[in-house]
Amino acid sequence: MSMNRSLPQSKEALLKSYRTRLKDDVKSMLENFEEIVKLAKGEHDTQLSRMTRCEQDTYEMHVRAANIVRAGESLMKLVSDIKQYLILNDFPSVNEAITQNSKLFRTKQAECDQKLMSLRDDMAADLYDLEEEYYNSINK
Amino acid sequence: MSYNSNSVNISVEAPIENQIQEITYDGTEIYQPPLTLSESLAKFAQKIDFSKSNELDIKKDTDEAFEDNKSDSDSKDAFQSSLWPWDSVRSKLRSALQEVCVLADVLAIAKEKRYLVLDPVQQEAVETKPMVQIYARKKALAGAANVLLTGAERLKTSQNEILRNRQTPDFHIELLRLRQNWRLKKVSNSIIGDLSYRTAGSKFFQSGMFEVTKAEEEEKTSSPPSSPAPGIAQVSKSNSSLRVTVPSELQGVAYIEVLCQKDQEDLCSVNLNLLGSGPPTANPEVHWQQKLEAAQNVLFCKELFNQLAKEAVQLQAPIPHMVVGNQIMATVLPGIQLVIGLCHSATADKKNQQTAPAPSKSDHDHVLEHSLHQLLREVHHKNTHHPFPHPSSAPLGPSKKRYLAGPMAADRHELLEMTHTETLLEQIIKQAQHFFMRMRTEYVLDTIAKEVKDPLISSHWNTLNSPTQSCVKINISTHGYDAVCRTPLVIHVGEKSLKCICRDGKVMHMSYEPQELRDLIFCHINQHQILAVQALAKTMGWQFLGNSNHLGLGSVEPLGNASSCLLGSPNGDRVIAVRCEPQSGVQVSVAHSPRTDFFPSRLVTERKWEHLGGQFRDVRLEKMEGRNFLHKMELLMASLTSNS
Incomplete structure (x- = not known):
């Protein structure tokens, strides 16, 4: 019975966490995409040699693209979590x-x-x- | 001073002319006093920029300066006080010296060529053309795009797989179905369900928790061992995307076996059946609904058996109930036991289960099993459905009568009576007793109907009955003479006794012994015969001279008394005497008066005395024509009437 009493609070927290997850994932997608576009512009002067720079950019782009994919899958997981939550608590x-x-x-x-x-x-x-x-x- | 440098010439000499300091109005020029040697050296030394000069120059300069310093060391004392302007020079020189020393060392090592080799350094950075950079960037972008595309593709394929390839609905729809039928809740990361009857009023200690998981994960882990048969994996895949894990004690199939057996003869075989029922063939491919239902049934049976066992131990019966293992034995009637067993096999194969108990000698009583289930469900129902009105301040549960006990000032005895409730075991024993009583009554009635052909004994069972009470109506009549006479009887079959309501309204109570009923029926058959003869006589125009239901004459009957009646012919010259005995049957005697031929004797001198009645002669009924007793009697009466 004490579980029941504490449930609303924890549920509130859970819903909040769903919201933050959604925002975080979308934000991460957007940011990573922006960064990729920025990298594609490629106007920065550094002490590194250009080849190194290119390699670094390639690598960074890959990582950022993977980040976008990860965020997408995280969104899918979020969707399934929310579905489950809805099913169990509706x-x-x-x-x-x-x-x-x-x-x-x-x-x-x-x-x-x-x-x-x-x-x-x-x-x-x-x-x-x-x-x-x-x-x-x-x-x- | 030697000057071999070509960059900076240091002239120590004063210029030819001193600088003019001031020109007075009269045109005389006042000259500055010439710089002293040390002053001029300091001045020139301050001009040197050590950082700008290249290494060689520095070296030269420093050498020079060194020399200068050396040369001027004697005059240093003079400049002790003015150390400040020289400080920067000094520090610069020192750092320069350090650098030079290091350089000298490096050069020395490099010269040796044993420890260090100097390679020519490409002075110019590789000139990358802008096109190359663009290509590189393009490639990088393509790589990134590829990563994104593969990710999207994966999502798409997984989605498609769910939508198209699977015949069964996806996990969430299954979960929704499950949720609609079962209680579920989420505990941290897992979904836990409850299949117990708690919400329906059960108070059983065992919990019915089960876990819900996704099927794919399980398949991945379980498919390698069962890989030789790909068909199995296919089957499980098409089954459901949901997997239900039931605790091991609730797995399999369970049922309550109710056996009624005479004496101890069947005990052994029953035990064997229990042990050898069902080979353990695990069948995990059952749909979750069936699985859960089976588990719930197991839980229910366990609760039922638990309750019964508890009651069996607590109840104070004249013949104590026995609880051995998963069997309860209770004596229903003398010589008859009720055996309630809990059959639980960890297999999910139902067919094996049902075929196994079939060969048992005393077969399983489904009706009693069903009523056991019903009884427990009633208990559950009572636990949740309390009688109205619900008091706001008193505990729920006590009956309405107990609420009134206070205001009505009930005493201890009354209260004790109120708290007494019938246990499940008592109720089921009563039902079993009734079952046996009914069976015995049926048997007795049928055998009598078979044995006694003459008056027809037809029994009609009432369709409206309760588990502990039923009613049978018996009609004793003679074929062809239904309208003349019939003897109705009603027998109420109770739990341990019979109640018979006779034709004349008398109520007879009998015990469970079937012989009593048998005797009663035979008595009634006799009565019926006598009454039927009397009624027949009336219709035939014969006179009813007298009867006795309890005749004191003749041989003593083992049961009941013989009954008899006397009938006189319409013109009074013939008399029929009928004597009915429950055991030996019917005797009919006929007397003529007067005799048709009269011979006067010494004792009886006149014919008129013959009217007093003559000797009775037995009629051999079995030799007579006629289908039954009444028919024979009718024929007899008719013949006697026509003769006169």
Whole structure:
């Protein structure tokens, strides 16, 4: 029961973390892309020789591209996490499902009861006749 | 002073003319006094920029300066006081000296060519053309683009795989389905479900936790061992993207086996069946819904058995109940035991389970098993559904009667009575008892109906009955003479006793012994015969002279009394006597009065005395024509009537 009380807070934190994850990932995508574009411009004077510079740029671009991919996959993970969270904590829909299920089962039950009752009536009538016939016959 | 330098010439000599300091108005020029030697040296030395000159020059200069310094060392004392203007020069010189020393050392080492080799250094940096740089950049961008594309491709393929290749819906949809049917919650990184009946009112200690995981991960780990058969992996893949892990004690199939057995004869075979039921064939490819349902069933059976075992130990029965292993034995009726067993196999194969108990001698009672389930569910229901109104300040649970106990000032006895509830075991024993009572009653009635052909005994079972009470209506009638006479009987079959309501409204209580019912029915058959004969006589116009239901004459009957009646013909010259005995059947005797031929004797002199009645002669009924007793009687009466 103490779990339940602390739940809202932790849930709030969880939702916040989802939001920050989303922002971080999008930001990381954007920043990395900007950096790649900046690198493509390539106007900087440094003491390094140009070949080294080129190699470094290539490497940096690769890393940044990989970062973008990572952010994208992280977003996918986020989506799946949010889905899971929604599924597990969407109590209204769960309640709805339960109500629907119980309704379904109730109708089924009523149906079965009705069928059983009619079956019982039929069987009782038939049984009476059969009993009558059986006990009145000589071949017992 | 020697000057071999070509860059800086240091002249120590004063210029020819002194600098003019001032020109007076009268035109006389006042000259500055010429610089002393040391003054001029300092002046010139300050002009030297050591950093700008190249190494050789520096060396020369320093050499020079060294010399100068040396030369001037004698005059240093004179300049001690004016050290400040020379300080920078001194420090510069010293650093220069250091550099020169290092250079000299390096050169010395380089000359030796043993430790150090000097290589020519390319002075010019490689001139990269702008096009090359552009190409390099292009390549870098292409590489980056490639990384992005492969990443996007991976995402796309995974998405496509989920959407297209899988026949089953993806994990989240499955999870949603699961959530709609089962209780789930997230605990840190895993999803934990609960399949216990807690929410439905169960108070069983064992928890029904299960874990939900994604199937792919499991497949990856589990597929290598089962790789020889690729079909299996395919099957599991198409099954579900969701995997449910149930604790080992809830795996497999369980059911409560209810056996009713006579004496001890079947105990051994039952045990064997329990042990040898179902070979352990693990079948993890079951759909999660079935798996969870099976696990829930296991939990339910365990709770049920637990409850029953607890009650069996606690209950104070005249013949104590036995709890051995996973079997409970309770005596229902003398010589008849109810055995309730918990069959739990860790296999998920249901077919094996169902075929295994089949060969057992005393077969499993499904009805009682079902009612056991029903009873526990009722307990669950009672735990959650308390009777209204719910008090705001009192604990929930006690019955309405107990709330009223205070205001009504109930005493201890009453309160104790209120708290007494029937346990599950008691209830099921009652049901079993009733089951046996019913079976026995059925058997007795059927055998009597088979044995006794003459009056027809037809029994009609009431369709409306409860697990502990049922009712049968018995009609004793004679074929062809239903309208003349019928004897109805109603028997209420209870748990341990029978209640018979007779034709005349008498109520008879009987115990569970079937013989009592049998005797009762036979008595009623007798009564029926006598009454039927009387009724027939009325329709035939015969006179009903008298009857006795409990005849004190004749041989003593083992059960009941013989009954008899006397019938007189319409014109009174014939008398039929009927005697019915439950054991030996019906005797019919006929008497003529007066006899058709009269011979006067010494004792009976006149014919009129013959009217008093004559000797009874037995009628051999079995030789008579007629389908049954009443028919024979009818024929007899008819023949006697026509004769007269």
